[in-house]
Amino acid sequence: MKLPPQAKRVFKGVIFDVYQWDQEMFDGTTEVFEALRRSNGADVIAVVDGKILITHDEQPARNAVVCLPGGRLNTDEDPQVGAARELAEETGYTSDDWELLSEENTYSKIDWTLYTFIARNAKLTQEPHLDAGERIKASLISFDEFVEKVRDKEFRIPQGLRHILWEALFDANKKAELKKKLGL
């Protein structure tokens, strides 16, 4: 959701800021409504030699998850620039053929936009730069494996991309469309 313009910040956290506002109800009374803002994020579908790059991502205080390269955007950072930065930092891969696949801000009571980018023809051009809170291993899977992977609940991807992959799994035309979009 987008925060309404009258929302005021009542708490500034490390990741989450809390906002509140007076909301008129249907009967004319007023209640305090609350919602959050967190830094936007970007995920990347990087295509490497006809395959898709996925990451095994371990962080302190969390089980390892399988996901796509990506992460939090810096304040006012252009989404594509941030996506390319995260891809390079986490995996060492870079690309000069980018396209936005989906953008979503659908969480209930959280103003949080997630971008999913395609990075075609990605190449390993540098060493990954992991910070002290990251242990990341990259691996490659085929396009069919990537689409099928939506059935794995533990595959941590944005809901909008999940929808696209389910549609591709369900409908051969949508699958062909996605494949073409990835340059495959």
Next chain:
Amino acid sequence: MKLPPQAKRVFKGVIFDVYQWDQEMFDGTTEVFEALRRSNGADVIAVVDGKILITHDEQPARNAVVCLPGGRLNTDEDPQVGAARELAEETGYTSDDWELLSEENTYSKIDWTLYTFIARNAKLTQEPHLDAGERIKASLISFDEFVEKVRDKEFRIPQGLRHILWEALFDANKKAELKKKLGL
């Protein structure tokens, strides 16, 4: 996610409480980690004369959404008791044949459990009791329409249930299994 035991509350909001803790990183340094807790929720698949009850739910400061009956559990409220309370308040329907279909706490950095219950053989036994922040209209759809409705991104249901519906749409055996579970 579940909050770690050492997490301390640093902000108490209307809906969200913010927790922080010192987290040791992989290189031995320490950073402040942050996560939220919000009241758990319950959604209900109520079966009425062989059909599924869905709601058109309008709230102040939000577009109307199509969803299942349900809502926030009260503190320490038994999930099934809360699910039955929300179903009755929002729609006037009650049931004496309940089963838990799924339970999930999968959001990144939010300790928030969502329960999805089945309420078989539900009957209209009372008037709905809506509060000042609710405008809710109930309607009935067929089982096939319910499964197909997962393709509608705007259908606001828990991710775990979404997964179950996609599997049912994709796989005839899973669909038959779900249908049987709903008593259809």
